[in-house]
Amino acid sequence: MGRTLSEKVWDEHVVRSMPGEPDLLFIDLHLIHEVTSPQAFDGLRIAGRTVRRPDLTLATEDHNVPTVDWDKPIADPVSRTQVETLRRNAEEFGVRLHPLGDIEQGIVHVVGPQLGLTQPGMTIVCGDSHTSTHGAFGAIAFGIGTSEVEHVLATQTLMQAKPKTMSVTINGSLPPGVTAKDMVLTLIAHTGTGGGQGYIVEYRGQAIEELSMEARMTVCNMSIEWGAKAGLIAPDQTTFDYIEGRPEAPKGADWDAAVAHWTSLVTDEDAEFDAEIVLDAGTMTPFVTWGTNPGQGVPLGASVPHPEEFEDIQDKVAAEKALQYMALEAGTPMREIKVDTVFVGSCTNGRIEDLRLAAEIIQGHKVDKDTRLLVVPGSVRVRLQAEQEGLDVIFKEAGAEWRGAGCSMCLGMNPDTLAPGERSASTSNRNFEGRQGKGGRTHLVSVPVAAATAIRGTLSSPADLESAVAAG
Amino acid sequence: MEKFTTHTGVGVPLRRSNVDTDQIIPAVYLKRVTRDGFEDGLFSAWRNEPSFVLNNEAYAGGSVLVAGPDFGTGSSREHAVWALQNYGFKAVISPRFADIFRGNSGKSGLVAAQVDEKVVQRLWDHLEENPGATVTVDLESRTVRAGEGVEAIEDSFDIDDYTRWRLLEGLDDIGITLGNEPDIASYELTRPSWKPATIHAG
């Protein structure tokens, strides 16, 4: 019988396989950041161990770095200690680090692909759950905890039980104005947050093939939000074109050998998945969340649901709690919800295409007077590219804040946070209670919805801007 | 890692589903570079609410958490496991755990016992009617037990064989893997030359 894409990649990385034990998998690339690594390096030191393959390891500073005054010492002493600890560990163990101020610094999941380090058929791990982003290239990529970070540092391998396989086929084409973010939010609302539990998911079908590389990353990024172990997409010409010429991409004869191998990384016709989901992109619309997990979403044109609408008792209770936390009344049209802060950024939507799209919508408009718009590029390279294209000027003229690279308000570990009770429309991936700051209320949205919301002050799509112009 | 065979301690009914790791410990608490001291951050937002279960004296010394489905979703932060352990929890019982959380628990020695949703309902009712009652998590026989007589609750739980064995023996994964170092070395010899590297010789 044929094999699926993920089975092929998995099999290529098995170092040792014994009945009754998890497989020992070789790891091609280990990404590291300041938050989940200090205790792992400490563990190595205590046991007198070294980093087995510093040449397959890359560190960057992203989660807690400031996005203003990044040329000055970090003001918060605890954050500073954590960043300094990473710098010391990188130096002591010989790991390549892109620190704050370096031109390659940025969110770890933006930096890997941008350098060309993320390639098809690899195994990639990082002490961060959104490592699934790299699956967009046809790699098996997943988040690990700190003990596993230490395990990979010491052995360049991980013990992993082989997950089941699932295919998510998205047929048709996305209508204009509907993005990869809407696609994945629709999927998660369909499956619930636990729907992918125990599976490696392959996204396929016409709508997936039509996505750009950056949009594919948006989809794979959110695999973890419906519980999947990893999500991946078969590499194709779009993938190869994106990688070619990047600093760490193979060159010359190596490039030809690599592409020849990558081309074989597709699911065989006669392969079988353990589970399958089929959706139609043609019916998708801008999609936003109303609750406190990414599965609690509805189309922008809909209203806040009533807890009674949920059949499952757990879902009902969860909806009641979410509405209370979000301070929302069931039945309120989503479009009437007023937003205090709009955040454009994160490893979900902080790449150059996202910023171009946001700028295109915002150009010629002003940010609503009661709303704050924060635009945070995913990496220094993205920031410089945007500045070269004049996008920063468009944002600033509209009244937005243009920031330095990092995770920023995605998780509120640095000074960019929501105040208690404040409401945001955010292009990031998690709307958990307090995720963007204690008491903060988050609506997950696409880039176009974020941009239009910043202008109108209430959850909106770009179409609402046009109708306002037509009416007024 | 300490060996775990069986544990009996005060059960804490956490009547919530989808308890994500941002709830278990918010990001602002993750700045420490050690593995201890995270108990302050455990469920920090909820601990401000007087009605929160851990603010009830009867449950404050709890060591067995009984939670709803999809416990530990979200971020990969192992700090969530450490925070639970630092507080004093030895085991968490839930109908469904997020993968990364389950993995992290196994590595750190916290038992993540997966039971049927009905068992959780019964444990919740029992622990709420008898605040301070204990729950036993027996890893050897893979059972959870609480209550006595006709009220007694006893059921099996799921945990994968390998993790169970490691917890029972108190074994460190890295030591086990390094025992197979020759396998890693011979695998490395087979990797194609075009695979990317972060550091280049010369």
Ligand code: SF4
């Ligand atoms: S941007 Fe957000 S989700 Fe992405 S790595 Fe940073 S904190 Fe995690």
